[in-house]
Amino acid sequence: MFDLEAIREQFPALHQKVYNKPLVYFDNAATTHKPLAIIERISHYYRCENSNIHRGVHYLSQQATEAFEEARRFAASMINAVKAHEIIFTKGATEAINLAAHSFGRMRMKPGSSILVTAMEHHSNLVPWQQLCLEYNGKLLVTPMDELGQIDLQAYTQLLDQQPVIVAITHTSNALGTINPVKTMIRMAHDRNIPVLVDGAQAIAHTEIDVQDLDCDFFAFSAHKAYGPMGAGLLYGKEKWLEAMPPYQFGGEMVDSVSFDKTTFNVLPFKFEAGTPNVEAVLGMETALRFIRNTGYEAIATHEKELLDYATAQLSQIPGIRFFGQAPEKASVISFLIGDVHPFDLGTLLDKMGIAVRTGHHCAQTVMDFFNIPGTVRASFAVYNTTHEIDTFVAAVKKAALMLS
Amino acid sequence: MTITDIQNKISEEFAVFDDWIDKYNLLVEMGKDLPLIDARYKTNNHLISGCQSKVWLHAAYEDGKVIFTADSDAVITRGIISLLIRMYSGQKPEDILNSDLSFLDDIGLKDQLSPNRSNGLLSMIKQMKLYAQVFKLKSDTESNH
Structure with missing residues (x-):
């Protein structure tokens, strides 16, 4: 009720x-406002659980690590990811898309390659791809829209025929409100073996996301637009892609072993989570997602x-x-x-x-x-x-x- | 009139009104008296960055005084810039540079003054003072020769 x-x-x-x-x-x-439960969750973290995760042998560190990994499992279940390690925590959708562009994008780009976006992208899902195209002397293809703000699917089909290395589309336009037919667009891209990233920043607070049903290759969102705290978000990626992708940032946590000559990298999801993460925001995000699920x-x-x-x-x-x-x-x-x-x-x-x-x-x-x-x-x-x-x-x-x- | 005299006069005009709506109406009215920038200067070169609306500002130096003209595509912004021009245009560069702007608090525009405000009031003041600084340097250099 x-x-x-x-x-x-x-x-x-x-x-x-x-x-x-x-x-x-x-x-x-x-950004949305935050329910009390989130404010209290963050407060509770600093009152009772604060410690650095994944490293400590001590009680608090283990508690915090368990809470952090539970947040990952919950986020995975929320968007129906197959595995929890397909969830990479980031500071938000922008960083998630940058991660995909830098790591996956670079892996796929060759001089002259193209990337396909839509005419209604937020700068976050436009500029990273545009810059990648500039770097590789490639071409940014833009799917046009009509006066109502609807994607031109016929033009989209023709642009797909140019074999872009990735399609990056917004699920819901922040400026116009348009909800794009992403499932259809993903299927059309997959028919040509083109992977698809979906910017879900404006979707997650409003509509159920099932990444398996959508069959998207990547999905990004920020917690703060969905009743959660600022500074947390995630990139969902299919395991096969994440496994193949090189690390995006280097540092602590994401390594396996380090010598002065070389470094081997940690397994998923840690290989993409360099440095101490924003633990309290990730825990707050879990509470926010639970708020949405309960409502x-x-x-x-x-x-x-x-x-x-x-x-x-x-x-x-x-x-x-x-x-x-x-x-x-x-x-x-x-x-x-x-x-x-x-x-x-x-x-x-x-x-x-x-x-x-x-x-x-x-x-x-x-x-x-x-x-x-x-x-x-x-x-x-x-x-x-x-x-x-x-x-x-x-x-x-x-x-x-x-x-x- | 000195800058302080003009500020006092503006403060009096705003003091007549208690309601914010009337204050904004006055600001919109003031915008109608704005000395408009010559069309040929209405270019990107004369745009002030940091404003959500467009503000074009031109400055000339005549007989030791700075003459400002401007325009904006938003009427409240036009009111704000016209208020600043009324205060600064026709004044000596050093008077502009030394001016105190606390009167903006009195007239109820204080909340428009925070740096994160997208109306660009601070950017406008900064740009006007920059022009004054340049003209001052120029005239100092010339008088030294």
């Missing part, structure tokens, strides 16, 4: 005032769909409003502009009314260029948002638009 009030109760940061107005937090695609993806999706539909309907009544991203399959993200009003102006006034939205290009400048706009105002909803908050937001947008027009 979905109890919105009970969920809101778990998020202390929601219950505050900014500029003397109750906070309305609609910047969830940037239930179905309940989350139903509630967020209701918020999206309600907000879209209410905003549609504002004269001059333009929506960016109107794909039928859409996450709870609304990117919009009103008339000629600059998104910065609108965002500034909304802030003064206690409403947190994102303004600007949302780290997707190429998406803004496509629509020939400087940026948008983006409202993104999470499981704890309410229709009442949307009423406050819509009234505030109307008031601000009036002031600025």
